[in-house]
Structures are given as C-alpha cells and as structure tokens.
Amino acid sequence: MQARRLKTAVAIAAVAALAVGAAGCAESERDGGSGEAKTGGTFIFAGAGDPKNFDPIFNDDGESFRPVRQMFDTLVSHKPGTAELQGGLAESWEHDPDGKVWTFKLRQGVKFHDGTPFNAAAVCFNFDRWYNMKGAAAQSQMIYYMDTFGGFAKNEAEGAGESIYNKCEAKDDGTAVLTLNKYKGAFPGAFALTSLSIASPEALKKYDANTVTQSGDSFSYSAFANEHPVGTGPFTFGGWDKAKNEITLNRNPDYFGEKAKVDKMIIKIIKDESTRKQELRAGTVQGIDFPAPADRKALEGEGFQVINRPAFNILYLGINQKNPKLKDLRVRQAIAYALNRQQLVQTKGPGGAKVADEFMPDTVLGYAPDVQKYEYNPEKAKQLLKEAGAEGLTLNFYYPPDVSRPYMPNPQEIFTVLANDLQAVGIKVNGTPRPWNGGFKDDVQQFGKHDLHILGWTGDYNDPGNFVGTFFGRGKAEFGDQAMTEMFDAIAKADATVDDAGKKAAWEQVNKDIAAKWLPAVPVWHAPPAIVVTKDVKGLVASPLTDERFNTVSVSK
Amino acid sequence: MLRVIVRRLLQLVVTLIALSALIFIWLRNLPGGPVEALLGERATPERRALLTKALGYDQPILVQYGKFMQRVLTGDFGNSIRTGDPVTEVISRAFPATIELAVAAMIIAVGLGVPLGYLAARWRGRSLDNLTIAGTLLGISIPIFFLGYLLKDVFTQNIHWFPPSGRLTTGLDNTSVTGFFVLDGLLTREFDASADALWHLILPAITLATIPLAVIVRITRASVLDVLNEDYVRTAEAKGLRHRTIRGRHILRNALLPVVTTIGLQTGALLSGAVLTEKVYNWGGLGTLITDSISGGRDYPVLQAIILLAALVFVVVNLLVDLSYAFIDPRVRVR
Numbered sequence: 011m012q013a014r015r016l017k018t019a020v021a022i023a024a025v026a027a028l029a030v031g032a033a034g035c036a037e038s039e040r041d042g043g044s045g046e047a048k049t050g051g052t053f054i055f056a057g058a059g060d061p062k063n064f065d066p067i068f069n070d071d072g073e074s075f076r077p078v079r080q081m082f083d084t085l086v087s088h089k090p091g092t093a094e095l096q097g098g099l100a101e102s103w104e105h106d107p108d109g110k111v112w113t114f115k116l117r118q119g120v121k122f123h124d125g126t127p128f129n130a131a132a133v134c135f136n137f138d139r140w141y142n143m144k145g146a147a148a149q150s151q152m153i154y155y156m157d158t159f160g161g162f163a164k165n166e167a168e169g170a171g172e173s174i175y176n177k178c179e180a181k182d183d184g185t186a187v188l189t190l191n192k193y194k195g196a197f198p199g200a201f202a203l204t205s206l207s208i209a210s211p212e213a214l215k216k217y218d219a220n221t222v223t224q225s226g227d228s229f230s231y232s233a234f235a236n237e238h239p240v241g242t243g244p245f246t247f248g249g250w251d252k253a254k255n256e257i258t259l260n261r262n263p264d265y266f267g268e269k270a271k272v273d274k275m276i277i278k279i280i281k282d283e284s285t286r287k288q289e290l291r292a293g294t295v296q297g298i299d300f301p302a303p304a305d306r307k308a309l310e311g312e313g314f315q316v317i318n319r320p321a322f323n324i325l326y327l328g329i330n331q332k333n334p335k336l337k338d339l340r341v342r343q344a345i346a347y348a349l350n351r352q353q354l355v356q357t358k359g360p361g362g363a364k365v366a367d368e369f370m371p372d373t374v375l376g377y378a379p380d381v382q383k384y385e386y387n388p389e390k391a392k393q394l395l396k397e398a399g400a401e402g403l404t405l406n407f408y409y410p411p412d413v414s415r416p417y418m419p420n421p422q423e424i425f426t427v428l429a430n431d432l433q434a435v436g437i438k439v440n441g442t443p444r445p446w447n448g449g450f451k452d453d454v455q456q457f458g459k460h461d462l463h464i465l466g467w468t469g470d471y472n473d474p475g476n477f478v479g480t481f482f483g484r485g486k487a488e489f490g491d492q493a494m495t496e497m498f499d500a501i502a503k504a505d506a507t508v509d510d511a512g513k514k515a516a517w518e519q520v521n522k523d524i525a526a527k528w529l530p531a532v533p534v535w536h537a538p539p540a541i542v543v544t545k546d547v548k549g550l551v552a553s554p555l556t557d558e559r560f561n562t563v564s565v566s567k
Numbered sequence: 568m569l570r571v572i573v574r575r576l577l578q579l580v581v582t583l584i585a586l587s588a589l590i591f592i593w594l595r596n597l598p599g600g601p602v603e604a605l606l607g608e609r610a611t612p613e614r615r616a617l618l619t620k621a622l623g624y625d626q627p628i629l630v631q632y633g634k635f636m637q638r639v640l641t642g643d644f645g646n647s648i649r650t651g652d653p654v655t656e657v658i659s660r661a662f663p664a665t666i667e668l669a670v671a672a673m674i675i676a677v678g679l680g681v682p683l684g685y686l687a688a689r690w691r692g693r694s695l696d697n698l699t700i701a702g703t704l705l706g707i708s709i710p711i712f713f714l715g716y717l718l719k720d721v722f723t724q725n726i727h728w729f730p731p732s733g734r735l736t737t738g739l740d741n742t743s744v745t746g747f748f749v750l751d752g753l754l755t756r757e758f759d760a761s762a763d764a765l766w767h768l769i770l771p772a773i774t775l776a777t778i779p780l781a782v783i784v785r786i787t788r789a790s791v792l793d794v795l796n797e798d799y800v801r802t803a804e805a806k807g808l809r810h811r812t813i814r815g816r817h818i819l820r821n822a823l824l825p826v827v828t829t830i831g832l833q834t835g836a837l838l839s840g841a842v843l844t845e846k847v848y849n850w851g852g853l854g855t856l857i858t859d860s861i862s863g864g865r866d867y868p869v870l871q872a873i874i875l876l877a878a879l880v881f882v883v884v885n886l887l888v889d890l891s892y893a894f895i896d897p898r899v900r901v902r
Binding site (some may be wrong): 284 | 606
C-alpha cells in the first residue's frame with residue numbers, strides 16, 4: 011500500500027514538474043534578447059477566421075486572401091502601400107483603342123513553386139480555365155471572376171450573364187494577348203484582383219483543381235485548393251494543421267522579387283478578438299489585424315506598432331426611397347445637413363479617419379474636388395424639412411451592433427451619434443439593431459425594410475466603378491429599388507469610357523451629380539483600418555487594400 | 568438488464584430523430600444564413616439567388632430535411648459550408664480537444680471534489696468545512712466566462728505562467744495519433760509536446776472544473792453526512808471494524824451513489840461549459856466549433872451534427888450512469 015501511495019505521489023510530482031518545466035522553457039524562449047532585424051526566423055500573424063481554401067479563383071474574402079497573397083502573384087499588382095498599379099507577373103501592358111485587346115509583356119525567368127516555368131501559355135491556361143469552368147457548384151464560387159468577366163463558356167450557375175472574355179493567345183513565351191468582347195472600366199485594376207492570381211497549370215491539372223463537388227448543402231474543393239496550392243509567390247505552402255489552427259508558409263528561395271526575410275510564416279487562426287490581443291501581449295503572435303479604435307492608444311502605449319493603412323473605404327448612411335417622404339431630395343439633403351460628421355470623426359473615428367464627401371477615396375480616378383458639400387447645418391436641415399412638409403418625420407434606422415468592419419469598427423457608437431444629430435433637427439429615430447448575419451443584411455439588402463442604415467465598403471482595386479458603380483449602378487433594395495435611370499445610365503456611360511481623360515471627366519460628373527442631384531445616401535467617413543505588430547517586426551508595408559505581402563517583414567530575435 | 572439497454576437505445580433513436588427535425592427547421596428559420604455569411608458586403612440579388620440555389624436552400628424545407636436524413640442514414644453528414652471539409656472530419660478533429668479538456672476538468676473536479684466533500688463532512692462545522700462551503704458557493708456563482716478571462720488576465724498577461732490560448736505553442740511540431748495532445752506526446756515519446764500540451768491545458772481545465780468541482784463537493788458532503796448518521800455505520804463502529812473499512816465500504820460506497828449521478832449530469836453540463844471555456848481559450852474543440860458555426864458562418868451541416876452528437880453523448884452518459892447504479896448498489900441490480 012505504501013508503495014502504491016509513493017507511486018501516486020511520484021506520478022503527481024512528475025506531471026507537475028513537466029508542467030512547470032514547460033512553463034519555464036516557454037518563459038526562457040520569450041526572454042530571448044532583442045537585436046537588429048535579421049533574415050530568418052518565423053513570423054506569426056494572428057488570423058481572425060478560417061480561410062475557405064487556397065485556390066484564388068474560388069475565394070473572395072480577406073481571411074482566405076491573406077495566405078493566398080503570399081503564395082500567388084497577379085499579372086498587375088499594387089505599389090506597396092498604395093492602390094496605384096504597377097507591374098506584377100506582367101512587366102507592362104497596353105490595350106487597343108477600343109479597350110478590347112490587352113497585351114501583357116510578361117516577366118521572364120519566373121518559375122512556379124513546382125519548378126515549372128511561368129510564361130504566356132500559363133497565363134492563357136488560367137484565363138481559359140476560368141472561362142471554361144464547368145459545374146454550377148464551381149461557377150457559383152467564382153464571385154470575382156463573374157463580377158469581372160460576367161459569365162462562362164457555358165453558364166451553369168444562375169445569375170451568370172454573357173461573358174466578355176473572348177480568348178487568350180500566347181504570342182510567344184513573354185507575350186500574352188487577351189481579347190475581350192467589350193471594354194470594361196474595371197480593367198486594368200481588376201487584373202490585380204487576388205482571385206485572378208496565376209496558378210501553375212501543371213499543379214492545377216495534377217491536383218484536379220476544377221473539381222468542386224457538392225455534398226448536400228455544401229461544397230468541397232480539390233487537393234489543389236486544400237493541400238497543393240502552387241503559385242509563384244514569395245512563400246510556398248507548408249500545410250494547414252486544422253487541429254492546431256495553423257497555416258504554415260515557407261520561404262520561396264527562388265522568388266523573382268524581394269525574397270522573404272523570414273524562413274517561415276505562420277498564420278495562427280484565433281477567432282476571438284480579445285484573445286488575439288492577449289496573444290500579441292504575451293508575445294506568442296507578432297501581428298494582429300483590425301484592432302478596435304478604443305484599443306489603439308493602449309496598444310501604442312504598450313510599445314506595439316499600430317500601423318494605419320491609407321483609407322481605401324467608405325462608410326455611408328443609406329437612405330431608402332421606398333419611404334415616400336425620403337423620395338423628396340430636400341428631405342435627403344436635410345438628413346445630410348443634420349449630421350455633424352466632423353464631430354463623429356473626432357469622437358468615434360479611428361485615428362486618421364476623415365469626413366467623406368464622395369463615395370470613393372480621393373486617390374481613385376474620377377474623384378471630383380468640387381462636389382456639393384453638406385457642412386453641418388442643423389438650421390438648414392430644419393428649414394428643408396419644413397419646405398418639404400416633412401416635419402415630425404419618424405425613421406427606422408437599422409444598424410448591426412454585433413460586427414466590426416474595417417470601415418465601421420463600432421456600429422453601435424456610430425448609430426448613437428448619428429441618431430442624436432437627426433433627433434436634434436426634429437427627426438424621430440427608431441433605432442433598429444439587427445445582427446449582421448441575423449437580420450441586418452436580409453432586412454436591408456434583400457427586403458428594404460429600413461428607412462436609414464449604415465453600411466460601407468472596402469475597395470477591391472483602384473477603379474471608380476468598384477465603389478460608385480457597386481453602390482449606385484443599378485436598383486438595390488438598400489436604396490429603395492428605385493429606377494433612378496438617369497443615375498444608372500450616367501454610371502454605365504462612365505464605366506464604358508475607354509480613354510483616361512474621358513473616363514476621369516465622366517466619373518467626376520457622376521460624383522457631382524450624386525452629391526447635388528441624386529443623393530441616394532450620405533457619405534460619412536473614410537476610416538483607415540490598422541494592422542498591429544510587435545516592436546521587433548520590421549519592414550511591414552501596410553496596404554490600403556489590405557494587400558500586404560509579408561516577404562519584406564523581418565523579426566529581430 | 569439487456570431489455571433496459573435495448574429500451575434505452577430505442578428511446579435514444581426516437582430522441583435523435585425528433586431533435587434532428589427540430590434543429591433542422593429551427594436553423595433554417597433563423598434570420599440570416601450561410602448565404603449571407605459567404606457573401607458579406609458583396610451580396611447582390613443575383614449572387615444571393617445563385618448561391619441559395621446552389622446550396623439547395625430554395626427547395627421546400629421538408630424536401631431539404633428528407634434529403635438530409637437520407638444522407639445521414641448513409642453516414643454522410645455533408646461538408647462544412649465554410650471549408651468544404653466533411654463534417655465527420657471536422658468533428659473528429661475537434662472532438663478529442665473537447666474530450667481532453669473535459670477529462671482534465673473532470674479529473675480535477677472528482678479528484679479534489681470527492682475527498683474535499685468527504686473531509687468537510689467528517690469535520691463538519693470546523694474551519695475546513697466552513698472554507699469548503701464558502702469556496703463552493705463562489706465556485707457555483709462565478710460565471711465561467713468571467714473566471715476564464717480573470718484567470719487568463721492574471722496568469723497570462725500579468726504573470727506569464729501560462730499561455731493565453733490554444734492547445735500547443737504555435738509552430739511546435741507534434742505527431743498526432745489520437746488527437747489528445749498530452750497523450751500523443753507520451754505515445755510518440757515527444758515529451759516536450761506532451762508537456763507543452765499539458766501546460767496549455769491547465770488554465771482551461773481549472774476554469775471548466777470550477778462548477779462541477781463545487782457541485783461534487785457539496786453533494787459528497789451532504790451524502791456523506793447522511794450516511795454517517797445511518798444505523799449500520801454505528802453498528803459497524805460498535806462491532807469494532809477498522810475505521811478504514813468503515814470509511815471505504817460503508818460510508819463512501821453508500822455515499823457515492825448520488826455523487827455518481829451528479830458526475831453523470833455534470834459531464835453533460837461540462838459540454839455546455841466547454842462552449843464558453845473553449846471560446847475564452849481559443850481551444851479548437853466542439854465548443855469553439857459550435858460558437859463559430861452559429862455566430863459567424865451559420866454552418867448548418869456542422870451545427871446539426873454537433874448538436875446531435877452532444878445529445879447522443881448526453882444520453883449515453885446518462886445510460887452509463889444508470890448502469891453504474893447497478894454496479895454500486897446491488898439492490899438496483901436485483902430489481
């Protein structure tokens with residue numbers, strides 16, 4: 011019996027020693043000295059959610075794009091830290107006067123991670139793959155492709171239209187010629203879309219990338235998408251350990267551009283926001299995304315680098331003209347004059363936010379410097395309401411209290427301030443909080459049950475159509491499904507203008523008319539979303555499009 | 568005995584079918600859904616219609632349910648809407664994490680709870696008893712998520728004794744055999760991984776153990792007090808039996824019956840507690856899976872399977888508890 015007791019005691023002591031030892035080991039690892047940034051080591055970034063998979067064409071969200079961007083490149087890319095276009099896998103490009111034939115001069119000597127060469131044939135293989143994709147399941151997941159090219163060789167998914175893709179020819183190894191059926195304003199910006207990254211044709215074939223199968227009410231993707239994504243990017247795929255929630259990316263020593271400084275990058279998926287912060291503070295991750303505005307100062311105070319991305323987004327107050335009172339332009343203008351947006355920016359905006367006068371950032375072509383501005387003027391708002399016979403107006407104001415978006419980090423607070431402003435001019439506001447995916451998007455975007463709502467957008471690429479066209483290019487339940495044909499036509503015309511000067515003038519006019527004549531919504535602010543890294547991280551260039559490539563990052567030990 | 572088991576298993580099948588219908592219909596009647604989750608801001612009417620059709624949500628709900636049951640009967644629970652992984656794979660990956668956590672919590676709760684309850688009863692009214700009662704009251708009253716954040720704040724942010732979240736240090740290689748990381752490390756002789764996993768396990772396990780620990784202490788104490796006053800204990804003492812024999816065979820064994828019932832019920836409760844604990848510690852088990860599947864993506868296939876699995880575990884544990892009565896109390900066996 012004594013022996014048994016002793017054995018138990020020893021076992022307990024061993025377990026305790028093991029635990030304390032582990033704690034000690036980790037402690038000593040954390041206590042490693044600091045020094046100059048150097049090549050090597052591991053950079054650990056906290057992701058906020060699971061990626062869908064790693065095949066660029068089947069993805070459309072930030073959590074999937076973060077790893078994809080490290081492994082793949084696009085024909086056209088963005089200058090680091092800006093939304094300006096520069097060469098990517100294509101060193102240069104040009105189009106014919108009609109904007110239908112695009113010729114890409116490709117970078118030479120580039121290899122995919124599997125050692126196969128990148129060339130014009132590979133580019134055309136990718137375009138042809140997308141255009142010829144078969145199966146309703148696969149087609150339904152190609153959101154950005156459909157946005158850009160409209161449809162497929164044979165449309166199997168509902169909602170797909172006529173494709174503007176005609177053909178792609180490899181003139182020689184270094185020249186790919188893409189022919190479209192008609193010009194689209196989204197180009198060349200859309201060639202920089204992460205979804206349209208160029209993958210290795212050999213790997214696509216070998217791992218059966220086009221097979222998307224449906225099982226019940228969900229899809230499953232190929233081995234290419236899950237286990238063998240092969241691109242040309244600065245990192246290669248190391249694996250996704252789903253039990254540990256870790257995506258490992260390894261340095262690509264043969265990368266054509268600036269080679270990665272760290273040996274390995276790990277994206278650790280931590281879905282809880284406060285846990286991400288705690289991991290950062292514990293030093294177990296070196297970077298997190300989108301801190302709450304209220305936390306930024308504290309994090310800076312603790313010595314973390316809070317890097318603001320240049321704002322490439324817009325938050326707006328949408329007005330639903332299904333309500334007959336809101337059809338009157340004077341009432342919509344009254345709402346605009348009633349809002350003290352400057353104060354909102356100062357009190358609730360993340361650092362670096364600024365009042366928006368248009369629905370796109372001023373770095374986008376077609377931004378008009380002289381649109382009608384709605385400075386805070388409650389007296390004018392009251393007067394306009396009186397003129398319109400809309401005194402004592404009651405409006406249902408929808409907002410999603412449960413989410414934080416890059417352009418709208420604190421919806422509840424934004425609502426409170428805006429609602430107070432409206433009430434100050436005599437508009438009665440019924441606050442209607444609805445969960446983001448539990449009523450808000452249904453009620454606002456599908457059923458149009460609201461009178462007012464807050465929503466926004468982060469741009470995908472540098473093109474006015476990606477902002478203004480997305481919001482107001484067609485009738486939407488958000489704004490009352492109104493046939494605002496004059497506005498729709500003007501936007502379609504601007505989008506179809508090929509020459510840069512004409513395009514700029516057309517979009518400037520659209521922006522002026524939106525502010526003065528149509529006012530379907532009130533632009534509120536452009537808010538720079540931040541990315542936070544520990545002080546030993548060097549070389550991170552924050553992108554307005556959240557298009558960060560981590561090859562420039564080093565971690566000093 | 569066999570008849571009891573068969574009857575209970577039949578009850579289980581009926582319960583699961585009713586529950587599956589309930590979950591299926593309830594989920595689909597909630598506002599929002601996977602289509603909204605997948606599309607984000609980019610939801611145009613066409614895209615919404617396209618995806619709704621592709622996912623089969625445009626069909627009548629009974630048709631959807633019929634198809635679902637048809638697949639389930641062949642063992643196919645579908646794929647996660649978010650990642651496309653088979654649901655069985657998603658769950659079998661998360662299941663060991665939750666079980667590892669629950670077992671650790673139960674070891675703490677039972678290992679400390681039964682002796683503490685017994686000692687408190689034996690020394691009734693003395694300071695250990697008073698301390699135990701006060702401690703258990705605190706244990707029952709303190710919400711798990713609050714305790715979790717409190718422990719985390721103190722032990723991971725102020726004094727860096729433990730890691731804030733996860734099951735293993737990021738980047739640490741380990742070989743997965745069973746999915747129970749502590750055990751896997753021992754099996755594969757990767758002792759550093761085993762120690763690391765244990766180090767990660769301690770805080771979540773303590774957090775999760777508090778409520779069952781408090782309940783077990785209280786039930787054990789009350790039960791032992793009851794038995795202490797029984798005639799047979801006095802008789803045994805009068806007969807001059809050794810104290811250890813009286814304690815082991817007469818007091819503890821008889822007092823354990825309600826304790827075992829409590830442990831069974833607490834195991835069920837542990838699963839709900841795990842949801843909160845896992846959320847706080849980013850544990851990656853079933854609890855995390857449930858909250859992610861509801862709040863973020865409305866991952867119907869995963870949710871349906873987990874809720875059914877939780878119900879199954881709950882019913883099976885209770886069945887085992889009933890069977891264990893027969894083992895502990897021969898009178899139940901005779902009946």
